[in-house]
Amino acid sequence: MEGDNTKTVKLYKWENLQADSGWKVKRGFSMWYCHYDFVDCDEGVEYVLPEGYEVAESPLGEELIYDYTGDYCEISISHNNPVLYSNAGRVELVRA
Template identity: 35%
Template sequence: METVRIYKVTCDEAWSMYETGTGFSLEDWAENTQVQKGWDNGGHDYVLPDGFEVAEDSCGMRHIYDKSGWACRIGGKNTPVIFDGNGDMLCLELAK
């Protein structure tokens, strides 16, 4: 059973209004810049479904990969969900 820390990240100020908002990420909000200001919730650990894993891509970015090797998209409003290569939405449980 693999766990992953997922952060709820909010960007309050940005160059473009389309860059603002809240979402989920495997990366925390590193720091504010002159054009972007935001914060994260400190992250929570979640249990990945069987056969899913966290790994880096060829550019060094971390992703959640499903059983077929597809990089899953993270979404959700209050709690994170992942979308696998088939487009199925999977709810994640908080790790204990």
């Protein structure tokens, strides 16, 4: 058996402490640690990327997640877990 080809990404779970009924997004996940006084951010957890997904540099120099077709993935939250959305569909991530 060859080496493990599993790719992971560290995601930080955050909560907007100033969120009220006027804010749409109160919780989520990010690839970057939150440095805002009004956001509570955990220490990050490694999650397994599905086969064909990868973290790569965008044309603007940011590290982003891309699906197996090369499309950028938005990171969202569902049932307290990270979810990736792209033109390829929706994928829930699991802890590494």
